[in-house]
Every structure is written in C-alpha cells, then in structure tokens.
Amino acid sequence: MKKIEHILVATDFSPRSDRAVRRGAQLAKEYGAKLDLLHVLPILTFEALRRLKIDIPLETEQQLYNHAKATLQEVATSLSSGGISVMHHVAIGQAHVKINQYANANHADLIVIGDQGETFAREFFLGTTASKTLSKGFRPLLVVKQEPKGEYKHVLVPMDFSQPSLDALEVALKTGTRASIYVLHVAEVPFAHRMKQIGLSEERADLHRDNLLSHARAEIEKIAEGCARGNAQVTFIVEQGRPRAVILQQVRALHIDLVVIGKRGETELDEALFGSVTKHVLYETSCDVLVVSSGLLKQSEKDDLGGKHS
Numbered sequence: 001m002k003k004i005e006h007i008l009v010a011t012d013f014s015p016r017s018d019r020a021v022r023r024g025a026q027l028a029k030e031y032g033a034k035l036d037l038l039h040v041l042p043i044l045t046f047e048a049l050r051r052l053k054i055d056i057p058l059e060t061e062q063q064l065y066n067h068a069k070a071t072l073q074e075v076a077t078s079l080s081s082g083g084i085s086v087m088h089h090v091a092i093g094q095a096h097v098k099i100n101q102y103a104n105a106n107h108a109d110l111i112v113i114g115d116q117g118e119t120f121a122r123e124f125f126l127g128t129t130a131s132k133t134l135s136k137g138f139r140p141l142l143v144v145k146q147e148p149k150g151e152y153k154h155v156l157v158p159m160d161f162s163q164p165s166l167d168a169l170e171v172a173l174k175t176g177t178r179a180s181i182y183v184l185h186v187a188e189v190p191f192a193h194r195m196k197q198i199g200l201s202e203e204r205a206d207l208h209r210d211n212l213l214s215h216a217r218a219e220i221e222k223i224a225e226g227c228a229r230g231n232a233q234v235t236f237i238v239e240q241g242r243p244r245a246v247i248l249q250q251v252r253a254l255h256i257d258l259v260v261i262g263k264r265g266e267t268e269l270d271e272a273l274f275g276s277v278t279k280h281v282l283y284e285t286s287c288d289v290l291v292v293s294s295g296l297l298k299q300s301e302k303d304d305l306g307g308k309h310s
Contacts, residue, residue, distance in 0.1 A: 016114035096132035164262025
C-alpha cells in the first residue's frame with residue numbers, strides 16, 4: 001500500500017460523524033494528507049418531498065441542498081484554519097454508493113466514517129452505511145467509535161495468515177508509525193469438542209493441538225522477520241481459543257484504541273463462512289476499527305499504473 005495522501009470523511013452532521021471528522025482531520029495533519037468531506041443527501045428524502053409537496057418540490061430540494069452545502073462549508077472552513085487542505089462535496093443518492101464512487105473517482109487512500117451505533121444483530125440483518133460501504137468497496141474503511149485523543153497508541157492486528165490479514169498488517173505499520181502494534185494469531189483447534197466423542201485419546205488430542213500451535217508460531221516468526229524494520233514496536237502473540245472471544249479479550253487487556261483487521265470474502269459464500277469474525281470485531285469492540293479489503297493492494301497497483309500512463 002502506498003503512503004496515505006488522500007483521506008475521505010463521510011459525514012451526516014451527527015455527533016458520531018463529528019468524531020469521524022475530527023479523527024480524519026487529525027490523520028490528515030499527521031500524514032500531511034489532503035482531506036475531503038462528503039455529505040450524502042438521501043434520495044428517499046426527495047422522493048418523500050415529491051409525494052408530500054408536489055407544488056414546490058424543486059424549490060424545497062434546492063433549499064435542502066444549499067443548507068447541506070453551507071453546513072459542510074462551515075466545517076471545511078474551521079478545519080482549513082488548522083493548516084489542512086480541505087475540499088468538500090454534497091451528493092444525492094444512497095450513502096454507501098456515493099461514498100465508494102467518490103473515493104474511487106478521487107483515489108482516496110482511506111475512508112473515515114462514524115460509528116452508527118447499531119447492534120450486531122440489527123446490522124447483520126438490515127445493514128448500515130458502514131457495512132454496505134465495506135461490502136461494495138475495496139478501500140480501507142476506518143470506523144470511528146471513540147472521541148479522538150491524539151495519535152493511536154495501541155494497535156491490534158488479528159492475523160490468520162490470509163492475504164487480507166497480511167494486508168491489514170501492512171496498513172497498520174503505516175497507520176500507527178509511533179504506536180505499539182500487537183499482531184495476534186488465535187489458533188482454534190478444529191472440532192476439538194468432538195475429539196473425545198470419536199475416541200481420540202487425550203494424548204493424541206494434545207499432540208494435535210501442540211502441532212497446530214507450533215505451526216502457528218513458525219508462521220508468525222516468518223512474518224516477524226519481515227517486520228524487523230523502521231521504528232515500529234511490534235509484538236507477536238499466539239493464543240488458543242475461539243478467535244472472536246480471544247480478540248475481544250485482548251482488546252480489553254492491552255488497552256487497544258485501534259483494531260486493524262482484514263476483510264474476508266471474495267464471494268457471498270466466503271463472507272458467510274469467514275466474515276463473521278470481522279463483523280463481530282467491528283460491532284462489539286468499543287475502540288476504532290480499520291477494515292482492510294483483500295483487493296487493496298491489487299487496486300493500488302492499478303491506480304499507480306493508471307497514474308503512470310495518464
């Protein structure tokens with residue numbers, strides 16, 4: 001992944017979005033990046049106005065648009081006074097569609113959005129702007145849940161040795177340059193609860209578990225060798241258990257303020273089988289979460305090639 005040079009913050013002017021705007025501004029200042037603010041007016045609002053105010057829909061729509069643009073201008077002006085290069089734009093349509101379209105058209109390196117406060121069960125069935133933006137996009141998405149209090153200090157990267165988790169580690173090394181970074185692999189013994197049921201001795205079961213842990217530590221050591229560069233403080237941890245539970249426990253124990261996790265699922269089936277851990281982390285942790293898509297590096301390469309040929 002290339003250096004973070006362009007940050008897009010989506011805002012609906014709510015208190016949660018205000019936190020996202022402030023975090024985005026902090027990151028822009030930290031990296032010397034450009035900052036874009038985007039507000040999306042829901043198209044359903046205009047459809048409702050057409051039904052209720054058939055006589056003056058165009059005038060009312062223009063008033064709503066002008067008000068949103070003026071409010072966004074105020075936010076941009078206040079941030080610009082802090083020495084940040086800020087652009088702003090108002091779009092009309094579905095929020096997740098317009099966010100991804102704008103990010104792609106302007107080659108944003110990072111999308112920042114506020115936590116929408118949905119429960120996991122509600123999100124799982126109905127979806128939110130954050131989850132829909134993730135499912136349809138490939139750019140890193142930072143979901144801001146906490147009040148920004150300076151740079152991130154403790155960053156956790158769940159590692160399952162897949163390409164998305166390796167991409168997440170690369171992003172973490174760029175995002176938390178002065179942070180303590182913890183790389184966590186959770187070794188889950190497949191069908192451990194059934195081993196005794198099928199007559200496998202306790203000794204054989206222990207041997208199977210030990211082999212699994214040894215393999216995990218060997219893989220972690222390979223990754224550690226590649227991370228031995230720069231000033232990054234990286235600690236590697238191997239634990240046994242269920243990934244979701246161990247990740248949440250480590251978030252609390254290590255006082256994590258940012259989780260960087262890979263997005264699994266090239267297909268709907270992959271997402272159903274492998275994406276639940278990312279979803280649980282996204283909706284059950286109290287810290288900020290940065291989700292990195294598996295298509296990130298490939299698209300970055302395309303962007304770079306496009307820039308060379310343009």
